[in-house]
Each structure stands twice: as C-alpha cells, then as structure tokens.
Amino acid sequence: MSAPLIALEGVHAYYGASHVLHGIDLRLEPGACVSLMGRNGMGKTTTFKTIMGEVRARRGRVDVLGRDGTRVPTHAIARAGVGYVPEGRDIFPNLSVAENLTMAARPGAGGGRAWTLERVYELFPRLAERRGHWGDHLSGGEQQMLTIGRALMTNPRVMLLDEVTEGLAPLIREEIWSVIRAIKAAGIASIIVDKNVGRLIELADRHMILVKGRVVFEGDSDDLAADPDRLHALLGV
Numbered sequence: 001m002s003a004p005l006i007a008l009e010g011v012h013a014y015y016g017a018s019h020v021l022h023g024i025d026l027r028l029e030p031g032a033c034v035s036l037m038g039r040n041g042m043g044k045t046t047t048f049k050t051i052m053g054e055v056r057a058r059r060g061r062v063d064v065l066g067r068d069g070t071r072v073p074t075h076a077i078a079r080a081g082v083g084y085v086p087e088g089r090d091i092f093p094n095l096s097v098a099e100n101l102t103m104a105a106r107p108g109a110g111g112g113r114a115w116t117l118e119r120v121y122e123l124f125p126r127l128a129e130r131r132g133h134w135g136d137h138l139s140g141g142e143q144q145m146l147t148i149g150r151a152l153m154t155n156p157r158v159m160l161l162d163e164v165t166e167g168l169a170p171l172i173r174e175e176i177w178s179v180i181r182a183i184k185a186a187g188i189a190s191i192i193v194d195k196n197v198g199r200l201i202e203l204a205d206r207h208m209i210l211v212k213g214r215v216v217f218e219g220d221s222d223d224l225a226a227d228p229d230r231l232h233a234l235l236g237v
C-alpha cells in the first residue's frame, strides 16, 4: 500500500475550552475520494481546518503530505499541495476572473503545471466567458467556480471541498458535481463535505460520518447504502 497523503490519528481539537474533535482517525490515499458527512456542528469543517493547521490539534498526529500539521504553518500545508475550498466563497471581489486565477497560479510540489488558465477555462466555460468581469459581478455559482478554479491553479495533490454546492441553483450544482468528477478523473485525491448523500455515494470510494467530533461510521458506498435506517439516524436523510 502506498503512503497516505493525509493521515490523522487520534486527533483532538478545541476552540478555547470547547472540545470539538474527540480522537479523529482519517486516511486519504493517493487518488482516493473520501466523503465526510454529519449533521450541522459535528466537526467536518474543524477536521479540514485541523488538516490545514488553522486549528491546531492538541493531541494526536496530523500528517499532511509528509508535513507535521500540528507544527507547520497553514501556507506551508497549502504549498505542499493541498487545495482547500472553504465554506463561503474565497475570491478577490475587486479583481477580474482572470486576475483571480492567475494570482493563485503556482507549480505543484513536484514542479508540475498541469492546471493552467486554459485548462481551468475548459473545465468552467462560464469563467472563460466572464474572464474580464470583476469578482463581485459574478453570480454565487460563478464565484464558487472561481474559488474551485483558484484552488486548481495551485496544482494540488489533494482537494478539500467544504459544501461547495451549498446555496446554488440546481443546474449550477450539477455543473459543480461534473467538475468534482473531473477532479477525481484527473487523479487529484479529495475529501468532500456535502449534504447530497446520493451524489457522494456515486462519487466517493469511502465515507466517514461524524457525530460530535467522533467517527461513528466508516465504509464504502455499499456499506453505507446497506443500512438506510442507520443513515437516517446519523444524518437525518
């Protein structure tokens, strides 16, 4: 088995005195697609922040592309090859689409530049059409596409996608799901948080469900689909 890109072992994390993650174990293998599910407030975003070093694990091991995520700064984790698409949209409103993308551009950790402006425009024809528009003149869906495009321009080995289809019109959501499929097909490993369990079952190789900062389920899509009552109890779907 090849070395995992991300390995969390027994991770505990806090906001001040509030104990939020209670011993999380998580592994992401090269090229794999893992879903991270759970109701509101269960610790999904905090898990991503802990991977990025934005929240420091107080106990446990955080290994991200060979870096010790409990010590190195967030920008070093990003630079090592983790494209993080946080909840909410992370673009520069007073720069054009093209400027937003080019300013994010950098070679991957191995020097690769597979993701260019042209390739991002191919993936998001809407962004190509809007290339001269300012960030704040885009629709919510276009801003979300731009956020994902910016992460791809860093030529990442891993993408962390936190509710990237949230609050978007159905057609735009489907466009985003096709992009997520393309990201997977391109061999970029990913961890996806989303409310659409059906899409996650189709797309992800492995699923994890969090309840109050603990992993209560881990399995493949067949395991997940095998027990709808449990799924309902854990996720409310």
Ligand SMILES: Nc1ncnc2c1ncn2[C@@H]1O[C@H](COP(=O)(O)OP(=O)(O)OP(=O)(O)O)[C@@H](O)[C@H]1O
Binding pocket: 015, 018, 020, 038, 039, 040, 041, 042, 043, 044, 045, 046, 047
């Ligand atoms: N900055 C913060 N300060 C204090 N508590 C926080 C902070 N951010 C999150 N929390 C709390 O930590 C817990 C986990 O939050 P987290 O954002 O990781 O959940 P989530 O699973 O991503 O939820 P959602 O589905 O609502 O995005 C929640 O109880 C939340 O209220």
Ligand SMILES: [Mg+2]
Binding pocket: 044, 045, 046, 087, 162
């Ligand atoms: Mg969240």
